[in-house]
Amino acid sequence: MNNQIKEVLLSEEVIKEKVKVMGAKITEDYRGKDLIVLGILKGSVFFMSDLMKEIKIPCKMDFMAVSSYGDATESSGIVKIIKDLDFEIKGKDVLIVEDIIDSGITLKYLMKYLSARNPNSLEIACLLNKPERRKEELQVKYLGFDVPDYFLVGYGLDYAENYRNLPFVGILDEKVYKK
Ligand code: IMP
Ligand code: MG
Numbered sequence: 001m002n003n004q005i006k007e008v009l010l011s012e013e014v015i016k017e018k019v020k021v022m023g024a025k026i027t028e029d030y031r032g033k034d035l036i037v038l039g040i041l042k043g044s045v046f047f048m049s050d051l052m053k054e055i056k057i058p059c060k061m062d063f064m065a066v067s068s069y070g071d072a073t074e075s076s077g078i079v080k081i082i083k084d085l086d087f088e089i090k091g092k093d094v095l096i097v098e099d100i101i102d103s104g105i106t107l108k109y110l111m112k113y114l115s116a117r118n119p120n121s122l123e124i125a126c127l128l129n130k131p132e133r134r135k136e137e138l139q140v141k142y143l144g145f146d147v148p149d150y151f152l153v154g155y156g157l158d159y160a161e162n163y164r165n166l167p168f169v170g171i172l173d174e175k176v177y178k179k
C-alpha cells in the first residue's frame with residue numbers, strides 16, 4: 001500500500017498536534033452549550049474520534065452519510081443523503097466534522113439542509129482544505145491545514161474506498177488513478 005503513496009504530506013505526529021489544538025479551542029468555545037458533534041461518513045471517522053477525545057466538555061455524537069463522488073477523483077456536483085441524523089438538532093449547537101473541503105459543494109449543501117432544522121448554532125470543523133479548488137464560499141470556523149491540490153489519501157481519506165487506514169495523510173501516486 002505504501003508504495004502507492006508519492007509523499008507523506010502530514011505525519012501522524014503533525015496531525016495529532018493540530019487535532020489537540022483544535023479540540024482545546026472547541027472546548028473553550030462550547031463550554032455550557034448543548035454540543036452535538038456531527039461526523040460526515042466515512043472520511044471524517046478517524047479525525048472525529050481523535051478530535052472528540054480532545055474535547056473536554058460533555059457532547060453527543062451523530063453521523064450523516066452523503067455521497068457526491070462515486071469512485072472518481074472529481075466531485076460530481078450532486079449531493080445525495082444516504083444516512084440522515086438520528087438526533088433532533090433544533091436548539092442544539094451543531095458542529096459538523098469533515099475530512100476535507102474541495103469544491104465546497106458538499107458542505108454548502110449540508111449547511112443549508114441543516115440550518116433549515118433550526119439549530120442554535122451550526123459550525124464546521126474540517127481537517128484539510130484545498131483553497132485552489134473552491135467553488136462555493138464557506139465559513140470554516142475550525143480548520144486544520146490548507147493543502148495543495150493533489151489527490152490525498154489516509155487518515156480517513158479514500159480513493160475508491162481504499163487507503164483510509166493509513167495513519168498519515170499522503171499524496172496518492174498518479175499511476176494509481178491515471179491509467
Ligand atoms: P467537495 O464537495 O468537493 O468539497 O468534496 C468534499 C468531499 O470530497 C470530501 O468529504 C472527500 O470525501 C472528497 N475529497 C475531496 N478531495 C479529496 C482528496 O484529495 N482525497 C480524498 N477525498 C477527497
Ligand atoms: Mg468525505
